[in-house]
Amino acid sequence: xxxxxxxxxxxxxxxxxxxxxxxxxxxxxxxxxxxxxxxxxxxxxxxxxxxxxxxxxxxxxxxxxxxxxxxxxxxxxxxxxxxxxxxxxxxxxxxxxxxxxxxxxxxxxxxxxxxxxxxxxxxxxxxxxxxxxxxxxxxxxxxxxxxxxxxx
Amino acid sequence: xxxxxxxxxxxxxxxxxxxxxxxxxxxxxxxxxxxxxxxxxxxxxxxxxxxxxxxxxxxxxxxxxxxxxxxxxxxxxxxxxxxxxxxxxxxxxxxxxxxxxxxxxxxxxxxxxxxxxxxxxxxxxxxxxxxxxxxxxxxxxxxxxxxxxxxx
Numbered sequence: 001x002x003x004x005x006x007x008x009x010x011x012x013x014x015x016x017x018x019x020x021x022x023x024x025x026x027x028x029x030x031x032x033x034x035x036x037x038x039x040x041x042x043x044x045x046x047x048x049x050x051x052x053x054x055x056x057x058x059x060x061x062x063x064x065x066x067x068x069x070x071x072x073x074x075x076x077x078x079x080x081x082x083x084x085x086x087x088x089x090x091x092x093x094x095x096x097x098x099x100x101x102x103x104x105x106x107x108x109x110x111x112x113x114x115x116x117x118x119x120x121x122x123x124x125x126x127x128x129x130x131x132x133x134x135x136x137x138x139x140x141x142x143x144x145x146x147x148x149x150x151x152x
Numbered sequence: 153x154x155x156x157x158x159x160x161x162x163x164x165x166x167x168x169x170x171x172x173x174x175x176x177x178x179x180x181x182x183x184x185x186x187x188x189x190x191x192x193x194x195x196x197x198x199x200x201x202x203x204x205x206x207x208x209x210x211x212x213x214x215x216x217x218x219x220x221x222x223x224x225x226x227x228x229x230x231x232x233x234x235x236x237x238x239x240x241x242x243x244x245x246x247x248x249x250x251x252x253x254x255x256x257x258x259x260x261x262x263x264x265x266x267x268x269x270x271x272x273x274x275x276x277x278x279x280x281x282x283x284x285x286x287x288x289x290x291x292x293x294x295x296x297x298x299x300x301x302x303x304x
Contacts (some may be wrong), residue, residue: 044228045217045228045229046210046213046214046217046229046231047213047214047215047217047218047221047229051211054210054211054214055207055210057210058198058206058207058209058210059203059206061198061199062198062199062206063199065197065198065199066199069199076196076197076234076235076236076239077197077198077199077233078232078233078234078235078236079198079232079233079234080230080231080232080233080234080258081229081230081231081232082228082230082231082232082258083228083230084228084230084248084255084256084257085256087228096236103236104236104237105236105260105261106232106234106258106260106261108257108258109257109258
C-alpha cells in the first residue's frame with residue numbers, strides 16, 4: 001500500500017496519476033514545477049526500482065517535461081531526484097527561465113515558495129490535467145490503484 | 153560526431169564509456185560525483201533523446217548509482233540533469249552524506265570544487281574503472297564509437 005509522504009502532500013497540488021507515478025504540482029508559482037512520485041512503497045533511489053519501473057519512470061519524466069514545455073515554453077528543463085529531506089523517491093521536473101529567481105542555480109533551496117492564490121488553483125490544476133493524456137484504462141488495469149481510490 | 157563540451161572536459165576525469173554515455177568523474181574530492189554524458193550531438197533535454205536512448209540512460213543512471221553505492225556507501229544518491237550553464241545533456245549522479253559540505257542542500261552551486269591531488273588521480277580513476285562492467289564488445293559493435301577513438 002502506497003502512502004504519499006506528508007511533506008510532499010502538504011507542498012503540492014495533485015494533478016493526475018500515470019502508470020507508475022503520481023503527478024504533483026509544486027505549490028510555488030515562481031516555477032512550473034511537477035513532481036513525479038512512483039507509487040512503490042519503501043523505495044528511496046531510482047536504482048531500487050525494478051527495470052520495468054525504471055523504464056516507466058524515464059518515460060514519465062519525458063512526458064512531464066513535454067507537458068511543461070508545451071504549456072510554458074521554458075528556456076530549460078531541470079530534472080532532479082534528491083530526497084535528502086524527504087526520503088520517499090520523487091523526481092522534480094521544473095521549467096526554468098534565464099530570468100527566474102534562482103537562475104542559473106538550482107531551484108532546491110532557493111528560498112521560500114510563492115504559493116498559488118486560492119482563486120487560481122483550480123484553473124492551474126485543470127490546465128495541467130488537460131495536458132496529460134487520459135490514462136484511465138491503463139490505471140484501471142492495475143489492481144493496486146483500485147484499492148487506493150478511497151484514500152484520496 | 154559527438155564532441156564533449158569544453159567545460160565538462162575541464163572539470164572532470166574520464167572513467168569509461170557505456171553504451172550510451174561517457175562516464176566522467178567530477179574533479180571534486182568533496183563528493184563521489186559521476187557525470188553521464190549521452191554521446192548524442194545537439195541534445196539538451198532527456199525528452200529529446202529517442203525512447204531507446206532514454207531507456208539506456210536510466211539504466212546507466214542506475215548503474216552509476218550502484219557503483220557509487222558499492223564504493224562509497226553514501227547515505228543518499230542525488231541525481232540531476234540541469235544544464236543551465238552547460239547546455240550539452242549531462243546527468244549528475246552524486247553520493248551524499250548527512251555530514252557533507254552541502255547537506256541537505258544540492259551540490260550544485262555549493263561552493264568551489266576541491267580537486268583531487270595529482271598523486272591520487274590515477275588510483276581514483278582505476279577504482280571507478282574496475283567497478284564498471286567491461287563493455288568493450290558492446291562498444292565495438294557501435295560504428296560511431298570506432299570513428300571517435302582518435303579524438304580522445
